[in-house]
Amino acid sequence: MSRYISAKNRNFVKERAAQTCEYCKVPELFSFIGYEIDHIISLKHGGENSLENLAWACAICSLNKGTDIGTMLLPSQKIIRFFNPRTEDWALHFEVSDALNLPKTEIGEATVKIFQFNQVDRLMERQMLANAGLYPPPDGLLAN
Numbered sequence: 001m002s003r004y005i006s007a008k009n010r011n012f013v014k015e016r017a018a019q020t021c022e023y024c025k026v027p028e029l030f031s032f033i034g035y036e037i038d039h040i041i042s043l044k045h046g047g048e049n050s051l052e053n054l055a056w057a058c059a060i061c062s063l064n065k066g067t068d069i070g071t072m073l074l075p076s077q078k079i080i081r082f083f084n085p086r087t088e089d090w091a092l093h094f095e096v097s098d099a100l101n102l103p104k105t106e107i108g109e110a111t112v113k114i115f116q117f118n119q120v121d122r123l124m125e126r127q128m129l130a131n132a133g134l135y136p137p138p139d140g141l142l143a144n
């Protein structure tokens with residue numbers, strides 16, 4: 001399958017996400033890193049270039065996720081898929097506490113683990129945003 005995504009669709013995905021990473025919820029405007037299109041289900045695993053399979057993601061979430069679609073949680077050894085921003089409510093799986101993005105479900109736990117939401121540099125960035133009243137984003141942005 002082609003990796004090509006039209007500029008029109010890229011812009012649609014970016015605007016649909018209100019220019020906010022759909023995984024860690026850091027607004028692009030306040031970030032020093034680039035943002036990009038993410039295939040929620042990677043092409044390698046049969047995902048498509050359809051708008052329903054695309055998310056707007058910061059480069060760190062995208063890099064940490066890679067082509068993975070889930071992980072094994074320990075000690076249960078259960079394979080748990082990642083959060084899907086197209087079909088699930090972010091606030092159902094995560095909550096923000098002092099800029100920490102904490103999991104509320106196994107899907108949240110799998111996503112926090114592999115995306116490394118609370119890696120120290122990322123946490124420091126969100127704490128600075130929180131101190132400026134810019135994180136977490138308004139409830140409307142946490143709903144999807």
Ligand SMILES: [Zn+2]
Nearest residue numbers: 021024058061
């Ligand atoms: Zn992110």
